[in-house]
Amino acid sequence: xxxxxxxxxxxxxxxxxxxxxxxxxxxxxxxxxxxxxxxxxxxxxxxxxxxxxxxxxxxxxxxxxxxxxxxxxxxxxxxxxxxxxxxxx
Numbered sequence: 001x002x003x004x005x006x007x008x009x010x011x012x013x014x015x016x017x018x019x020x021x022x023x024x025x026x027x028x029x030x031x032x033x034x035x036x037x038x039x040x041x042x043x044x045x046x047x048x049x050x051x052x053x054x055x056x057x058x059x060x061x062x063x064x065x066x067x068x069x070x071x072x073x074x075x076x077x078x079x080x081x082x083x084x085x086x087x088x089x
Contacts, residue, residue, distance in 0.1 A: 041071030049073040056080035 035041050045053070045068050053073055057064045060083045064076055081087040 035071035035074045042069050045070050045073035059084045
């Protein structure tokens with residue numbers, strides 16, 4: 001058991017939570033950042049977003065405006081994935 005004592009001491013030193021850029025905190029998923037918080041969210045949607053959104057809209061029988069921003073496209077994709085059963089949940 002005495003072999004564990006140095007490790008426990010090292011753990012308490014390293015367990016101090018230091019904030020770093022790009023660090024993921026417990027319970028956070030950087031892939032699920034709110035689109036309204038995106039730095040580039042107001043730029044036009046990307047070609048892959050446009051293509052996937054077209055596919056989803058056709059499957060759902062909906063028409064979506066073609067001039068969406070990246071953030072708007074992401075929100076529509078999330079909504080249409082749920083509507084078409086393509087969501088990961």
